[in-house]
Amino acid sequence: MDKNEEKQREExxxxxxxxxxxxxxxKIDYDKLIDKFGCQRLDQSLVDRVQRxxxxxxxxxxxxxxxxxxxxxxxxxxxYEKGEKFYLYTGRGPSSEALHLGHLVPFMFTKYLQDAxxxxxxxQLTDDEKCMWKNLSVEESQRLARENAKDIIACGFDVTKxxxxxxxxxxxxxxxxxxxxxxxxxxxxxxVGIFGFTGEDHIGKVSFPPVQAVPSFPSSFPxxxxxxxxxxxxxxxxxxxxxxxxxxxxxxPRIGYHKPALIESSFFPALQGETxxxxxxxxxxxxYVTDSAKAIKNKIILxxxxxxxxxxxxxxxxxxxx
Amino acid sequence: MDKNEEKQREExxxxxxxxxxxxxxxKIDYDKLIDKFGCQRLDQSLVDRVQRxxxxxxxxxxxxxxxxxxxxxxxxxxxYEKGEKFYLYTGRGPSSEALHLGHLVPFMFTKYLQDAxxxxxxxQLTDDEKCMWKNLSVEESQRLARENAKDIIACGFDVTKxxxxxxxxxxxxxxxxxxxxxxxxxxxxxxVGIFGFTGEDHIGKVSFPPVQAVPSFPSSFPxxxxxxxxxxxxxxxxxxxxxxxxxxxxxxPRIGYHKPALIESSFFPALQGETxxxxxxxxxxxxYVTDSAKAIKNKIILxxxxxxxxxxxxxxxxxxxx
Numbered sequence: 001m002d003k004n005e006e007k008q009r010e011e012x013x014x015x016x017x018x019x020x021x022x023x024x025x026x027k028i029d030y031d032k033l034i035d036k037f038g039c040q041r042l043d044q045s046l047v048d049r050v051q052r053x054x055x056x057x058x059x060x061x062x063x064x065x066x067x068x069x070x071x072x073x074x075x076x077x078x079x080y081e082k083g084e085k086f087y088l089y090t091g092r093g094p095s096s097e098a099l100h101l102g103h104l105v106p107f108m109f110t111k112y113l114q115d116a117x118x119x120x121x122x123x124q125l126t127d128d129e130k131c132m133w134k135n136l137s138v139e140e141s142q143r144l145a146r147e148n149a150k151d152i153i154a155c156g157f158d159v160t161k162x163x164x165x166x167x168x169x170x171x172x173x174x175x176x177x178x179x180x181x182x183x184x185x186x187x188x189x190x191x192v193g194i195f196g197f198t199g200e201d202h203i204g205k206v207s208f209p210p211v212q213a214v215p216s217f218p219s220s221f222p223x224x225x226x227x228x229x230x231x232x233x234x235x236x237x238x239x240x241x242x243x244x245x246x247x248x249x250x251x252x253p254r255i256g257y258h259k260p261a262l263i264e265s266s267f268f269p270a271l272q273g274e275t276x277x278x279x280x281x282x283x284x285x286x287x288y289v290t291d292s293a294k295a296i297k298n299k300i301i302l303x304x305x306x307x308x309x310x311x312x313x314x315x316x317x318x319x320x321x322x
Numbered sequence: 323m324d325k326n327e328e329k330q331r332e333e334x335x336x337x338x339x340x341x342x343x344x345x346x347x348x349k350i351d352y353d354k355l356i357d358k359f360g361c362q363r364l365d366q367s368l369v370d371r372v373q374r375x376x377x378x379x380x381x382x383x384x385x386x387x388x389x390x391x392x393x394x395x396x397x398x399x400x401x402y403e404k405g406e407k408f409y410l411y412t413g414r415g416p417s418s419e420a421l422h423l424g425h426l427v428p429f430m431f432t433k434y435l436q437d438a439x440x441x442x443x444x445x446q447l448t449d450d451e452k453c454m455w456k457n458l459s460v461e462e463s464q465r466l467a468r469e470n471a472k473d474i475i476a477c478g479f480d481v482t483k484x485x486x487x488x489x490x491x492x493x494x495x496x497x498x499x500x501x502x503x504x505x506x507x508x509x510x511x512x513x514v515g516i517f518g519f520t521g522e523d524h525i526g527k528v529s530f531p532p533v534q535a536v537p538s539f540p541s542s543f544p545x546x547x548x549x550x551x552x553x554x555x556x557x558x559x560x561x562x563x564x565x566x567x568x569x570x571x572x573x574x575p576r577i578g579y580h581k582p583a584l585i586e587s588s589f590f591p592a593l594q595g596e597t598x599x600x601x602x603x604x605x606x607x608x609x610y611v612t613d614s615a616k617a618i619k620n621k622i623i624l625x626x627x628x629x630x631x632x633x634x635x636x637x638x639x640x641x642x643x644x
Contacts, residue, residue: 128502135506138499168502172494177460180450180490183526184457188510191525203513204505207529 017240018196020133022267022277030068030239030266037242039069039264046070049077054116061109061265069239071249072261076234080117086232087225088113089215089260091124092152094144095134099151100286102238102268102278107155109265110236120161120224123152124215128167132204142168151289163224167211174222178214178255185251186210194243212241213248216260232258238277239264271299339562340518342455344589344599352390352561352588359564361391361586368392371399376438383431383587391561393571394583398556402439408554409547410435411537411582413446414474416466417456421473422608424560424590424600429477431587432558442483442546445474446537450489454526464490473611485546489533496544500536500577507573508532516565534563535570538582555582560589560599593621 014025017033034041042062051058061067076086090110092103099107114121125148131141145166152164171179188206191197197205216233218225225231235245242264249259267277270285278286287296336347339355356363364384373380383389398408412432414425421429436443447470453463467488474486493501510528513519519527538555540547547553557567564586571581589599592607600608609618 128498131502132506138503168499169495171498173491176450176493176498177490180453180526181460183529184454184524186525187522188519188525188528189521192521197510199511199514200509202506203508203510203528203531204502206510206525207505207532209525210529 019240019243022240022279024275027274028267033239034069037069037239037246039071039239039242039262040073042068042070042073042263046073046077050116053077053080056116059109059112059116061105061112065266066105067109067236067263067265069264070262071245071264072259073234073263076232076261079232084232085119086117086234086261087119087218088121089124089233089235090121090237091126091212091215092148093126093130093133094141094148095130095136096280096283096288097144097147098288098290099148100278100280100288102286103151103280104155104289105265105268106236106238107152111155111157113234113236114158114161118161121157121163122215122221122224123157123162123164124212125149125164125166126212128171128204128211129208131168132202132208138168142166154289163221171211175214175220178217178220179210181255182210182213182248182251183207185254186247190247194247209244209247212244213251216245216248216252217255217257219257229256230258233260234263235260236263237265238267240267240277341562341565344562344601346597349596350589355561356391359391359561359568361393361561361564361584362395364390364392364395364585368395368399372438375399375402378438381431381434381438383427383434387588388427389431389558389585389587391586392584393567393586394581395556395585398554398583401554406554407441408439408556408583409441409540410443411446411555411557412443412559413448413534413537414470415448415452415455416463416470417452417458418602418605418610419466419469420610420612421470422600422602422610424608425473425602426477426611427587427590428558428560429474431585433477433479435556435558435585436480436483440483443479443485444537444543444546445479445484445486446534447471447486447488448530448534450493450526450533451530453490454524454530460490464488476611485543493533497536497542500539500542501532503577504532504535504570504573505529507576508569512569516569531566531569534566535573538567538570538574539577539579541579551578552580554580556585557582558585559587561586562589562599 015029015032016023017028047058047062050062080086088110090106110121125145127141127145130136130144131138136144149164186209191206191209195209214220216235218231218233219229242262245260245262252259270276270278270282271287272285276285280286284299287299291299337351337354338345339350344350369380369384372384402408410432412428432443447467449463449467452458452466453460458466471486508531513528513531517531536542538557540553540555541551564584567582567584574581592598592600592604593609594607598607602608606621609621613621
């Protein structure tokens, strides 16, 4: 192993970002992540273009670089400028009773995109994924999906343009046909390369990537987009979901669809500091929309903060605790 | 490699039986197959028991040993004797325009079982499987499923007790929930052991075994068996489908269902002889229900028969050609 290789391995140990794990020995290095994933930085000229096209001030998450990376956002804007509409697709894996602040980021931003571009939106609740990864029963995953849907609805989406669905309810028919089409284009070795599955992982995990892929294709929703197979799709999400859509973008042209475009956010830092993200796996890392004022105060007072800056931020700005 | 091992490998080379391939250097040795798969021989006492319980002469396929192996058939009969009903599940992978004589064997036998035991029946058309294995388009697989359904219906099932479905139409809802439950119980290594997949196989193949598994569970059909989660299932099929149901039987008790019972047939020999089965992959090996009398005659006259006995059988008994 030469020095460069050693350095790279060291860096990989320091920073892990996958759909299931986000951790880092220091602050997460988003530039490195852009390089590694092969997406593009979302620069000021794109932010300005969004403003020009929508006639609205860009969302604070755009201005402040919370959404900082993208894939083919320019293509979506080119098409929009020519009068073509697109649709938005985002989602949630229901692993907790309620949403926390980190979960709200894509939904708040998606609401802004829906309002600004006046486009339809599909929201996937991956209750099947959480049933398989978290060892929840089918019934419990569905219950969590329903609870989470309430928090999502509260973000204020346009009810005439928004379709929220749970996989356990909706998978089948045209959606299942697209799943099969995607699955035929992806080898086991390929998903191992993308997601790092091992032979001891159950086959549900191997089967899942097509489920998250196909909402990117309008024909998966015949009751919404019948006859509009060439409608483009824009996916706002946190950057840890990028592997699913790298796979999807690879497959899309082979089965006759546009590659979905992506607009990707950084992570909402855990209460413990910026080396991880607010995560439902560790309730003390997160503030939930259902937490009482007292509970929030306690979480922050009790915080053994690893990162002084974050600690001061939370202690002073959010709760007025000094 | 010692001599025993060598002998075993030699035998394995001589005889291949999987859901995708049946071939042998000589006649297929069904005793060896029973040993290898670990199922039981269907003996005369069981045939007699079927006759006693149904009050009918056993089907010619039972009397002549075409259905020659089983798993837990005794359990089904015990339950039936106590007044419990069961249901039948069989299926067809629609890989050809029409059914051939080999395809008819499980359907003709299943019709007899339905009539004799007066039980409901589900018939799965695995258009998704054939789309994935045969590189057919979704649309073509569905068309074949529809064509095949006509031939199946012509076998004369009780229309009030029979549900025929295509996976592309029916997968979803309760069926998909059971698929996920099964998938969670089966590792990738396990399906490699059972089906011999490699890393270069697409993930659709890895995802499919739960689709063929779950019709064994009554809760996959809520409109038929609602509230009857403990209804037993009997599967008549050719013995090459055994791997799917070995897997299913392994999983069933872990997710709260009875193991399905099986009654398994030998293969309908190819026109070329008893070393293979009549197969849609080789149209000259098979006589189709849509073949004209002339076409059948020609197939047999042109036959270069590898097995003299089979050749004489076909030439004399079936067509009166001498």
